[in-house]
Amino acid sequence: MKKAGSVALALALAMGSAHAADKVKVGFLSTLSGPGGALGVDIEDGFKLALKSTGSKLGGLPAELVVVDDQQNPDVAKQATDRLLKRDKVDLMTGIVFSNIMLAVGPTIFDSKTFYVSANAGPSQYAGAQCNPYFFNVAWQNDNLHEAVGKHVAEKGFRNVALVAPNYPAGKDALTGFKRYYNGKVADEIYTKLGQLDYAAELAQIRATRPDAVYIFLPGGMGINFIKQYAAAGLAKDVPLFGPGFSADEDVIRAAGDAMNGMYNASQWAHDLPNAENRRFVADFEREYGRLPSLYASQGYDAALLIDAAVRKVKGNLDDKEALRAALAAADFKSVRGAFKFNRNHYPVQDYYLRVVEKDAKGRVTNRTVGTIFKDHADAYANECAMK
Amino acid sequence: MTAALAAEQALNGLQLGLMLFLMAAGLTLVLGIMDTINLAHGSLYMTGAYLAAAVYAAAGSFLVAVVAAVAGTALIGALLEMTVLRALYRRDHLSQVLATFAIILIANETIRMIWGPQPVALPTPRALSGPVELLPGFLYPAWRLVLIAAGLGVAVLLFILVTYTRAGMRVRAGASNREMAEVMGVDVKRLFTVVFAIGAALCALAGALLGPLLAVQVGMGESILILAFVVVVIGGIGSIRGAFVGALLVGVVDTAGRALLFPALASIAIYVLMAAVLFWKPQGLFPARG
Numbered sequence: 001m002k003k004a005g006s007v008a009l010a011l012a013l014a015m016g017s018a019h020a021a022d023k024v025k026v027g028f029l030s031t032l033s034g035p036g037g038a039l040g041v042d043i044e045d046g047f048k049l050a051l052k053s054t055g056s057k058l059g060g061l062p063a064e065l066v067v068v069d070d071q072q073n074p075d076v077a078k079q080a081t082d083r084l085l086k087r088d089k090v091d092l093m094t095g096i097v098f099s100n101i102m103l104a105v106g107p108t109i110f111d112s113k114t115f116y117v118s119a120n121a122g123p124s125q126y127a128g129a130q131c132n133p134y135f136f137n138v139a140w141q142n143d144n145l146h147e148a149v150g151k152h153v154a155e156k157g158f159r160n161v162a163l164v165a166p167n168y169p170a171g172k173d174a175l176t177g178f179k180r181y182y183n184g185k186v187a188d189e190i191y192t193k194l195g196q197l198d199y200a201a202e203l204a205q206i207r208a209t210r211p212d213a214v215y216i217f218l219p220g221g222m223g224i225n226f227i228k229q230y231a232a233a234g235l236a237k238d239v240p241l242f243g244p245g246f247s248a249d250e251d252v253i254r255a256a257g258d259a260m261n262g263m264y265n266a267s268q269w270a271h272d273l274p275n276a277e278n279r280r281f282v283a284d285f286e287r288e289y290g291r292l293p294s295l296y297a298s299q300g301y302d303a304a305l306l307i308d309a310a311v312r313k314v315k316g317n318l319d320d321k322e323a324l325r326a327a328l329a330a331a332d333f334k335s336v337r338g339a340f341k342f343n344r345n346h347y348p349v350q351d352y353y354l355r356v357v358e359k360d361a362k363g364r365v366t367n368r369t370v371g372t373i374f375k376d377h378a379d380a381y382a383n384e385c386a387m388k
Numbered sequence: 389m390t391a392a393l394a395a396e397q398a399l400n401g402l403q404l405g406l407m408l409f410l411m412a413a414g415l416t417l418v419l420g421i422m423d424t425i426n427l428a429h430g431s432l433y434m435t436g437a438y439l440a441a442a443v444y445a446a447a448g449s450f451l452v453a454v455v456a457a458v459a460g461t462a463l464i465g466a467l468l469e470m471t472v473l474r475a476l477y478r479r480d481h482l483s484q485v486l487a488t489f490a491i492i493l494i495a496n497e498t499i500r501m502i503w504g505p506q507p508v509a510l511p512t513p514r515a516l517s518g519p520v521e522l523l524p525g526f527l528y529p530a531w532r533l534v535l536i537a538a539g540l541g542v543a544v545l546l547f548i549l550v551t552y553t554r555a556g557m558r559v560r561a562g563a564s565n566r567e568m569a570e571v572m573g574v575d576v577k578r579l580f581t582v583v584f585a586i587g588a589a590l591c592a593l594a595g596a597l598l599g600p601l602l603a604v605q606v607g608m609g610e611s612i613l614i615l616a617f618v619v620v621v622i623g624g625i626g627s628i629r630g631a632f633v634g635a636l637l638v639g640v641v642d643t644a645g646r647a648l649l650f651p652a653l654a655s656i657a658i659y660v661l662m663a664a665v666l667f668w669k670p671q672g673l674f675p676a677r678g
């Protein structure tokens with residue numbers, strides 16, 4: 001392997017500059033174990049499914065995926081990043097789920113002039129003043145899904161909404177995003193402990209406050225805990241529950257089941273979006289893994305398609321960073337979410353949909369797309385970005 | 389705060405406390421009698437919840453699921469004691485912490501290999517899935533009432549077992565002075581296995597009963613284990629009575645903190661409580677060893 005590599009390198013040097021690489025090496029760093037592991041595995045499954053559909057090629061070149069688990073730990077992620085960049089010498093990186101990990105390893109990746117294609121984490125920092133020529137986000141900016149629900153809740157005429165989020169930076173950002181488009185009264189703003197198990201005290205408080213709707217941003221297990229307890233308290237019948245797409249996707253639905261019925265949420269993607277790419281993606285995913293894909297899986301799939309299109313566009317010449325950047329920014333691929341383009345800060349400009357959780361024709365509890373909330377929506381930070 | 393809200397919060401505190409008691413009872417006995425720090429206690433809780441979810445999905449009866457989870461986890465606990473824990477009793481606490489931490493990692497990955505990384509479903513039995521009206525206008529989730537009843541029942545049962553039976557006497561003897569109990573002819577080896585299995589069974593009961601309210605997922609044991617250790621430290625190591633009082637205190641203080649205080653203060657309320665108890669009673673409220 002190594003020998004073949006050095007022979008290829010020698011040949012390439014002999015042939016002179018401006019050559020096409022003989023393969024594309026992608027460093028896939030993600031949270032694959034522990035409580036947050038399900039999200040990373042979904043992104044990985046989506047990415048690998050796309051590779052399968054292209055015959056394990058990216059832009060016509062053989063693709064090599066180096067998968068590393070960051071264990072949702074920034075220190076582990078930093079070490080893994082060093083290894084991917086220096087030892088494995090990957091051409092691109094992707095996979096990170098959590099924004100705090102993205103922010104921890106971002107500078108190292110950008111300094112090494114390696115492109116990072118984010119299939120999930122969309123921190124506001126990299127959308128605004130710290131936007132970077134080597135960073136692309138193919139999912140959303142963190143605030144976007146909250147903004148979409150905020151707009152919908154306001155349009156539906158809810159004027160007195162209670163908000164619940166964990167007491168950490170992303171929790172406060174989420175509620176800020178919601179309030180950017182929700183102009184009614186905030187009945188109560190409840191911040192809970194990160195990783196909280198029991199929500200009985202908060203639910204009693206919500207019942208006493210009598211809001212006309214509740215919005216939650218409780219990622220992962222916290223959301224499952226809350227939604228189950230919300231249903232058990234009988235609140236779901238009188239006070240509709242809203243959340244961002246990642247609080248109401250397949251991973252949560254599978255765990256919370258019927259308790260999710262009737263929960264409205266917003267997402268840039270849904271498994272029933274009626275375009276040909278999406279139909280194929282969902283059918284392939286179900287056949288391959290025996291479950292419905294989540295939005296995370298769709299983002300992993302799109303990340304692979306984006307890289308595929310960009311590598312093809314530069315004809316495999318991965319050393320021409322300018323050309324590769326332009327090719328990524330062009331986003332010449334058929335996204336499973338439909339129309340997609342990058343803003344000047346390399347974050348998406350895209351539509352956001354309203355979905356509701358209910359039983360489908362096959363008797364499964366899952367999301368159904370109800371309508372469009374935003375058309376061609378960009379994030380609120382792009383103006384602070386100096387990139388053109 | 390109205391009277392109904394105060395009553396609801398009191399019930400919430402009681403219910404959280406009773407569930408913590410199920411976790412802490414086994415932990416305090418293992419720590420008190422065997423002088424062993426078992427970090428993998430939470431893994432048994434997770435095992436119980438997953439077994440309950442699997443059996444409930446297959447058999448359709450929650451009662452069967454609980455019984456199967458309790459029996460299965462007790463068996464796993466007994467095997468774990470006989471194969472791994474037994475080799476650790478004579479080692480220092482650092483070895484025990486390292487070895488039982490390894491068990492956590494192995495248990496998490498084993499569960500992941502069997503059930504996958506996604507959380508699994510453990511729904512509430514349909515008849516008990518909504519709230520009941522205790523007084524006119526005072527709704528309370530039916531399932532939380534079940535938890536309160538089950539928690540109180542187990543507490544009474546454990547109290548009788550430990551206070552009035554010969555086996556309970558041995559357990560108490562082992563907790564207060566292990567060497568003396570050994571000299572007096574208590575078969576410590578078997579006692580340890582039985583105590584560990586009972587602790588595992590209580591974990592499984594907590595896991596199965598809390599499953600309908602909480603996410604059943606890999607790593608669920610670690611988050612509740614910390615609370616259980618706080619309870620054990622407050623109550624006094626090795627004391628069932630201490631675990632009971634400590635658990636109720638933690639449950640009520642945590643609930644009251646979240647209802648009344650700022651979020652930043654609420655999340656440290658139980659640790660402030662623990663620090664206060666340790667300041668005035670360094671051995672905990674009801675130390676088993678005089």
